[in-house]
Amino acid sequence: MINEVVVATRKNSKDNKAPIGVYFKDKKVIMHLFYGSHTYENLLTEDYFSVNVVPPIEIAKAVLDDNDEYLYYEGIPYLKSSYYAIFYKVVKREFVDREDKFGKNRLMIIEGEEIGRIYLNNTPKPYNRADGLLVEMAVIYSRLSNKNINIDENSKKEMIEDIKKYFSIIKKVGSREHKQLAETMLRNLNLL
Numbered sequence: 001m002i003n004e005v006v007v008a009t010r011k012n013s014k015d016n017k018a019p020i021g022v023y024f025k026d027k028k029v030i031m032h033l034f035y036g037s038h039t040y041e042n043l044l045t046e047d048y049f050s051v052n053v054v055p056p057i058e059i060a061k062a063v064l065d066d067n068d069e070y071l072y073y074e075g076i077p078y079l080k081s082s083y084y085a086i087f088y089k090v091v092k093r094e095f096v097d098r099e100d101k102f103g104k105n106r107l108m109i110i111e112g113e114e115i116g117r118i119y120l121n122n123t124p125k126p127y128n129r130a131d132g133l134l135v136e137m138a139v140i141y142s143r144l145s146n147k148n149i150n151i152d153e154n155s156k157k158e159m160i161e162d163i164k165k166y167f168s169i170i171k172k173v174g175s176r177e178h179k180q181l182a183e184t185m186l187r188n189l190n191l192l
Contacts, residue, residue, distance in 0.1 A: 004135055006052040006062045007031065008070065008077040008085075009042040015070050015077045016042055019059040019138050022051060027114040029088055035106035036148030038066075043110055047090045050078040051112075055124070056131035060181045063138040064188075073116055084119040088112030105149055130174030133166040134181060141185045160191060 002021040009016045018039045023030040029051055033040040043049065050073070052058075058081050061068075069080035078085035092111035097104060140163045143149050144156070151159070163186065170182045186192035 004056075004059050006054050006059060006079060006082075007039055008050045008052060008079060009039055009046055010048075010075070010077045011042040011046050014066075015068075016066050017052075017062045017068055017077075017079065019062045019135070019142065021139075028091075029086070029110075029112045029114070031110050031112075033108045033110060034146055034149055035108070036146050037142075040108055043090060043093075043108065048074075048076045048115075049088055049090070049112065050076050051086045051088065052079045052082040053084050053086075054079060054082050055122075056127075056135050057177065057181070060134035060138045060185075063142050064181070064184060073118060078118070080120070081122060082120050083122050083124065084117060086114055087116040087118075089115050128173065128175070128178070130170045130178040133170050134174075134178055137163050137166050137170075137182055137185055141189065144189055160189075163189075164191065 003024060005020060005022055006017050007020045016038045018037060020031050020039065033043065058079065070077040071080050073085070073087050076087050089112060090110055091113045094109040096107050096109065098107050140159045143151065144159060167182045167186060170178050183192060
């Protein structure tokens, strides 16, 4: 099962966060990173990162920029907004070329071994339909905005239709913050 989280890394004293789908397996995590992303570039050479279990709206925020309230565990950044953060050391990097509906893309598969965990006192909020739709928009946004991912025209058209459909629902059921985040993604893609 893929779990949507925010991964935080640090390189050259600069913090980075990104929404990533990860696989948890016992005390390990596995994630697939697309070539060209900051997380890919950071974890080429850096060996430590955090996996942050956050409210869905924070996943959407993470796709737009790296600004956040970071805390540190032995020098590893994590997010103050997390329900909990798990810290990992990279134990394996594998590079593969994958061809799918997005074309031919270079991936780095990271396997991390857990070295620590912190639970924060953040109270969960009720789930809103806009939460899930924002996460789906963030996934599509991350693919459409990464110039290193080759997407065929039919898939691109389908993704654009989906992101617009999700936005129309968010406008009906989401908060002001949900709507603003969705609008920012659409504007950045020149779809609004």
